[in-house]
Amino acid sequence: MRNKPIANVNADLLKERKNCSFDIEELTNLIDGGKNQTARRREIENMLLKNMPFDIIPEECLSAKEKYENAVRKSVALNKIGVELVSQVTKAKELSDLTLTLRRVSDAYFREVTPFLLHLGMFIPTILGQCSDEQVAHWLPLAMQLKIIGTYAQTELGHGTFIRGLETTATYDERTEEFVLNSPTLSSSKWWAGGLGKTANHCIVVAQLYTKGECYGTHPFIVQIRDMDTHMPLKGLKVGEIGPRLGFQTADNGFLVFDNFRIPRDSLMMKHAKVLKDGTYVKIARHSKLTYGTMIFVRVLLVSEMAFNLSKAVTIAVRYSAVRRQSELKPNEPEPQVLDYLTQQHKLFISISTVYAFQFTSNWLMKTYHTVQANMKHGNTDALPELHALSSCLKAICTSDCSAAIEQCRFACGGHGYMISSNLPSLYAFTTATRTYEGDYTVLLLQTARFLVKTWEQVELGNAVTPMVAYLARHQNREAWDESPEGIIRAFEAIAAGVYQTESVRSVSFGQSDAIKDVMKQLSDLYLLYWSLERTGDLLTTLKSTLGSYDGRVYERLMEEALKSPLNQEPVNESFHNEPEPQVMDFVSQQHKLFIGIASYYSYSMTALWLWDILTKVTSELGVGKTDRLPESHGRAVFMSVFNSEMEKSVSSLSAPLQAVLRQLVELYLYYWTLEKRGDLLLVLQSTLGSYDGRVYERLMEEALKNPPNKEPVNESFHKYLKPFIQGKL
């Protein structure tokens, strides 16, 4: 059943909805995956809406501590219902639909994120992907019923991207059949894990595994970190909250430091490798990177997350644009809806088509992921490198595009879009982090490039490659395409566009009406055209350059092109007889180049005179050999102050017009360098990362320890909400 229409809807919005060329319900079914899925989603939504507590005071008006406690309260209530619903589900497909619905509806309760995000998004998936069957049987029910709450601690203060460089050690002690966890340096402190600061009592820790004196690289361990009854951190580890950040403020991201912390042998997650009781290391995996599996899964998930978050932002911006009226186009006529401005449509429509591009690609990517997983169960890891390259590439591009598009949506809402209550700032803060976490943008694109270059080598050798990259061979036959970075980027755009085009056409090819097909086709075309225009340079099959031509006939081509110019089609231009051509001096850009030169000349002359006076004094005091070169900023300050003061002294006797000109030159010099060097001028950087002494890790830890949540070892919300919930007494 459809949701009931709401009374008192803005007339402009009603008008826009009335103008819709297709049946909205039909499109809703398409997005949900069918009529039944829409009905089920609404059933769950309605149930949650009836039972969930909403905020009385807006989340953003609370203190950091109150925000966290409020987030725990709501998470516990939501997950109580979630656990109940999950227990009724029997089929895998139903479970994934349910999880998706819960994830979507949870956003109605959290402007920020739930402290359970990592438990649901990474802890449970890692149990499924990295544990042996016996370990899954033990840990999964505990995690699914939230009897334990976990997180994923891989990143350290010193390393996030370069996983092989992680420093935390897990050394096997065969006498006690335990691993001993240690953080040997400050930079090895675990940092960032969501939910670690205050909430989690378990944690997946990625550490370098040592046994019998050998290091076998990074491996995941499942580790209890807090007492199940008192919630106090266990002896041998230091754990806390890392401090305020741009978004994720209720995710209680944390740090964790080990000091000879002992864990049982079977804490090692043993799907891909084992350590026997006597300390023998046994490799099970057929592919060395299978321990990176959770990251691939989350990268795949993030494509759909971006579709969802952008869909919210663009819905907000489109609705508001229909309601908002601004400016007077024609005297005495009503102000137009801002939605009617073409420039506004330009901001919004590309975001709408991007949402669909992401969603269709995400559906396809998830299917591909499951196919590769199923093959791997039978020992076939052939498709893993391509899945890694593809998920890396799509994750990087969609997270980057999504935060840029959300920023556009904020611009589209003018000043009101800057209000926290518009939700656009929170959506931006959430999505911009996704460009960094789960693999930084640049780093993931480089992983994709690595795969593509290897594929290219195969193509050149005439070997078969997978269908997804077969176009490389086609390109090679058709034209002299190069393997330059531009070529690689272009190829990946072709992949993304191709997937979207074929998937959207495939998805709308059954059952749907012509009206929906038309709209989807328009959106698809818009997406392709937009990116063709954005990347025109990459799409040009020759370089279109007189200077960079393959045959090097630079001068011939320059002359050929010159002769084609329309100006050369007539021997004397009519402006000869009419208006004179402007002097280049009249161009502002030319003045910019010249005037600063003039100002500098005066500055140097004044400073030279002044410097001459003191030079002898300085050299005799310090000795010429000992004087260091003045740092640039010091020199600049000297030029400015001398120029300023010496000019004042010398101009007083000059005529007023000349004084004015010279004063303007002083101002120009000062303003120019103020703008050029504004980075250096920020004397108080107030930054843990940019301090003069470079003590980055020390300062990050010092700041984290000052953090109010770390003043109490256990937050009161544990006793009030978490403990009764975990123990089933709520």
Ligand SMILES: CCCCCCCCCCCCCCCCCC(=O)SCCNC(=O)CCNC(=O)[C@H](O)C(C)(C)COP(=O)(O)OP(=O)(O)OC[C@H]1O[C@@H](n2cnc3c(N)ncnc32)[C@H](O)[C@@H]1OP(=O)(O)O
């Ligand atoms: C209410 C209901 C709620 C429901 C829940 C729904 C939740 C939804 C949302 C989820 C949100 C989750 C929040 C997550 C928060 C953030 C968590 C994190 O950041 S956690 C932290 C995330 N941290 C990061 O993401 C760290 C990023 N860094 C990395 O991933 C790696 O260090 C690396 C890939 C950059 C390099 O690794 P390195 O070992 O140095 O490798 P080399 O470069 O030397 O290449 C050697 C070879 O390996 C190959 N290969 C590489 N990877 C893979 C792979 N995965 N596979 C296969 N192959 C792979 C590579 O291609 C190459 O092959 P070849 O050419 O030789 O044939």
Ligand SMILES: Cc1cc2nc3c(=O)[nH]c(=O)nc-3n(C[C@H](O)[C@H](O)[C@H](O)COP(=O)(O)OP(=O)(O)OC[C@H]3O[C@@H](n4cnc5c(N)ncnc54)[C@H](O)[C@@H]3O)c2cc1C
């Ligand atoms: C909100 C948030 C939540 C997080 N949650 C978790 C969590 O729950 N668990 C967890 O383990 N981690 C978590 N992280 C950490 C996250 O995974 C890392 O921050 C991320 O992987 C980037 O690594 P880094 O911080 O070491 O960046 P760096 O690698 O230090 O990147 C700094 C710069 O160096 C560049 N760079 C680095 N390497 C290369 C290279 N090889 N080539 C070219 N350029 C390079 C990058 O492009 C970037 O510009 C979280 C981070 C954030 C922001």
